[in-house]
Amino acid sequence: MQFAHLAQRLFNRPLAIHRDKAEVIMAALAERLGVTRMVNVDGAAIRPNASFYDEDDGYQYRDRDNGYDLVGNVAVIPVHGTLVQKLGTLRPWSGMTGYDGIRQAFMTAMNDEDVKAVVLDVDSPGGEVAGCFDLVDTIYGARGDKPIYSILTESAYSAGYAIASSANKIYVPRTGGTGSIGVICMHVDFSKALTSAGIEVTFIHYGDRKADGHSEIPLSKEAFDRFQADINTMGELFVETVARNRNIAARQVRDTQAVTYLGADGVTKGLADAVAAPDAAFRALIAELA
Template structure:
């Protein structure tokens, strides 16, 4: 939740190493992971294990990788009853349960499991298994029959990818590097096609430059729209950079980043690195007091820095 709410966090990678656990809260958490993926990119790595409940959570990420020796799967449900009545007798112990409700003492370890109790527990295990199978099928885009056919087996490395339970085999470091490239690519503004392809190669002579003058090959309205769109993109990028610097407590750096032509992703990364360096050198204290505009909870839109940037980038 903290990562989702932090504007300096562009995406989330889940580093999973777990044999699984109980069903309580498992599917709720998995659904929250999928909801988070709708707000920011979320990838996961089975490093070194994501079995059972851990797989239910990991498969909810946008992409799931497994290490070469790592494993995923165990898409099943298990319940155990221990009958220690024989041991109790050997120890000279006899337990008497006083209950209200005929089934209250169904799963006591001090008595053999009754047929009715066994049937009820099996029905619940089957119900949870059905939920698990449906969840994995939905998250991984697989047929439910294919998921059920795994029979709760464990799948390792390339075998997991071939079964469709993982997107590939990679180390955590490799996934982090690819994730960084993915974030940079998704944040890079894309330009719409300016004209339909003619099948002929376009040759540029000299140094092509971007100007506000419409190209002779474009209509006046189309050229004006492209210029307006370019201005909007510049304004939005500059405002986003100013707000990031304000939130990070260094509004004075906004002009520096904008003048250098840095992208929003580059600024975010630079601020994160600066904050990490500041944490490592806690003995260093800034000699400049922050203005109230950088105080927690302040509205970035009310900042004079953001206002100045808006005025600058919207100036004709």
């Protein structure tokens, strides 16, 4: 069983956790753990779509995970770690967050009557280009329906910044960062190492450019120029997207040359709206909703 170790940590051992929160965890993991039905000690079934409010920490919890937490009437969506196109989970997992999970959580939150605003809790160095800008366009297109804030905890770089920029406002802490608006690709040439080891690699292919980019052969000028053109296209898409999202000139974004900016420097460059600790930024949003 893939989750056998997790099951051993949850069942038949004492846990220091609130009962209701334990039910949330079990409801979220039940299918993966092979649990088909859950009941309370009194025999009453646990409702899969039930929700409750915990007065101790102010969170709204739901038995079925929608990919966000309700803090009052604000949906908080985590955008943490390396960003990938398809992760297949609603929450960050193993140091990664999927664009698919963010999209699902965001769309659910926007259609949730209990949600009056959305916070993107961003702490990411970036990730894959694939899927990123489609997600950014989805979030940007929802502006005006509900307030959307990006609260950085701690930094938003590259693809992480692209997502952060889709919100109405961006708050960055003093030691947090923004920027790295660029695209990068690596090619590793192992051909000399293989030759030194007495290994000869022969590619049998149809199409003159089919073997371009393989690490067993040097990168030709033709291949480099083609790959650079693709990188330039994606880079310009990044620049134009940020310029639109932040309502600043594309030249201003392009001139950053993928530099990263600490705290207030990002505000000066137009990449964030204010410097604030995450809790202070959240209180500012709550004040706006009042």
